[in-house]
Amino acid sequence: MTDLTGRHLIDGTWTDGGETFTSDPVSGDPMTVCNGGKAQIDAAMKAAEAAFATYGWTSREDRALFLEAIAEEIEARVDQIVEVGMAETGLPEPRLRSVELPRTANQIRLFANHIRDGDYLDRRHDEALPDRQPMPRPDLRMMQRPLGPVGVFGASNFPLAFSTAGGDTAAALAAGCPVVYKGHPGHPGCGELVALAIHAAIEKTGMPKGVFGFVQSNSTEAGEALVTHPLTRAVGFTGSFRGGKALFDLAMSRPEPIPFFGELGAINPVFVLPAAQSARAGDLGTAWAGSLTMGVGQFCTNPGVVILQDDADADSFVEAARSALSDVQAQPMLTAGTAEGYRKGVSSLSSAKGTQAHLDPSAEGRNAAPALFEVAGSDWLADPDLAQEVFGPSGIVVRASDAEQMLDIARNLHGQLTATLQMDEGDTDAARPLVPVLERKAGRVLVNGFPTGVEVAGAMVHGGPFPASTNFGATSVGTLAIRRFLRPVCYQNMPEALLPADLR
Known part of the structure; x- marks a missing residue:
């Protein structure tokens, strides 16, 4: 069993630094944690820049072996990671042991295989045409190259899959970018254990010491320093709209703006079409309630809003959802702040x-219980505040007067991570006008089922138009996520000896 220290990992050394804070676990003893700031971020980022001189030119095979070593080291610590993660977050053992930890390891291995394949490099070659008239063409070669050091923020709701060695870290390391990671104060022990695993993989594979830095923090100083540091080339963030937007504005206001890939949440609307509503309104209400309360509603893809047509079948949907939700007991949320934010959101809906x-x-x-509201489509359209995300197990049913109002609701949506159509065979004509609207509103459009549960695969898109994310052309899940940390470089008439190995 590893003793937790609450320290930072900077340039391969575990170090103190900054004042300290005390963690706030759901159960067990709190730990004293170093509260890093500008000085720690500066040291970690300088180490990352030094590491990039080597790591940015490693072979794809060497990086793949490094990624696989990280996955193995995480799995070797599964028992302690699960124990500490449960105590810190209140998440159940099956969620951490059987879902999130395997997902974390598997997505790291997915990136290892992805870079071995090499297609992500998008290599192109236009051969020289010295005799072309009226002017010759030079030899042109292009490929994707890593940006440099990347800053990553841990997510409160995924202590593994979107945190220390989560998707952003895995994608950046796969691309050839060192990572400086700002730990989330909600799970500092879990973060430290995974950082230990990455550190062990660095030593096992001989990677440069500064390729991964880990800075614990419970203040805004470290986050602001990470975004504004002149050596930071891009940032990956998963969290609240307010926090993410503030950091995005910082990234844009730098003397040299950098890409800020923020995933900021959504209400993930579900549209129930007439045939499906008539045939299975009750079943859909029950299933929606199950998705809404999964993980105490603390998923960025939580389907917080259902839009259906106002009739007797809508009553059946609401009653089934109410019955299912009333059986769900209050459960602890990830942090005390998350619980307080949930109560404020529910209070706002109650008074609307x-x-x-x-x-x-x-x-x-720290506990939260399910909330269920309904509202007429006309009132929904008249009050934009109703479309604000309430992070937790709260849902609202919007009763549209007819198909045209349902379409108006779709048109007035902000950007979303997902949009869902619940439909049966007889709903194709009803779905046809909705699909092109929802395609422009969401990064993922799905039919039947519910959006909670994001498959880690090549075709997945986890992102969407603003405010769901700050860059609609990107995804934070799936192999396409690697493109966030790459840029195309063209080499003109470059001697082969000076080309990157993958272009020779």
Whole structure:
């Protein structure tokens, strides 16, 4: 069993630095954690820049072996990671042991295989045409090259899959970019254990010491320093809209702006079409309630809004959802701040014009209970605040007066991570006008099922138009995520000896 220290990992050395803070676990003893700031970020970023001189030119095979070593080292620590993660976050053992940790290791291995394949490099070659008239053409070769050091922020709701060795870190390391990671204060012990695994993989594979830096922090200083540091070439972020937007603005206001890939959440609307509503309204209401409360509603793809047509079948949907949600007990949220934010969001919905509450979501302290509201489509369209994300197990049913109002609701949506159509065979004509609208609103459009559960695969898109994310042309899940940390470089008339190895 590894003793946790609450320290930073900078240039291959575990070090103190900054004041300290005390963690706030759901159970067990709190730990004292170093609260890093500008000085620690500066040291880690300088080490990352020094490492890039080597790591940015490693072979794809060497980086693949490094990634695989990280996955192996994480799996070797599974028991302690799960134990500490459960205590810090309140997440159940099956979620951490059987879902999130395997997903974390598997997506790292997915990137190892992806870079071995080499297609991501998008290599192109236009041979010289010295005799072309009226002017000759030079020899042109192009490929994707790594940006340099990348800053990554840990996510509160995924202590493994979107945190220390999560998708952003894996994609950046696969691309050839060193990573400086700002730990999330909600799970500092879990973060340290995974950082230990990465450190062990660095030593096992002989990678440069500064290729991964880990800075614990419970203040805004470290995050702001990470975004504004002149050596930072890009940032990956998963979190709240308010925090992400503030960091995005910092990235854009730098003397040299950098890409800020922020995944900021969404309400992930579900449109129930007439034939499906008539045939299975009750079943859909029950299934939606299950998705809504999964993980205490703390998924960025949580389907917080359902739009259906106002009729007797809509009553059946609402009653089935209310019945299922009333059986769900209050459960602890990831942090006390998350629970307080949930209560404020529910209170705002309760006081909004035209909303009707079907459950009493009152809960104390860090716990949260489900909330269910309904509202007429006209009131929804009149009040943009109803479309704000409430992070937690709260859902709202919007009763559209007809198909045209349902389409108006779709047109008035902000950018989303997902949009879902619940439909049966008879709904094709009803779906046809919705699909082109939803395609422009969401990064992933799905039919039937619910969006919670993001498959880690080559075709996955986890992102969407603003405010779901800050860069609609990117994804934070799937192999395409690697492109965020690459840029195309053209080599003109370059001697072969000076070309990157993958272009020779």
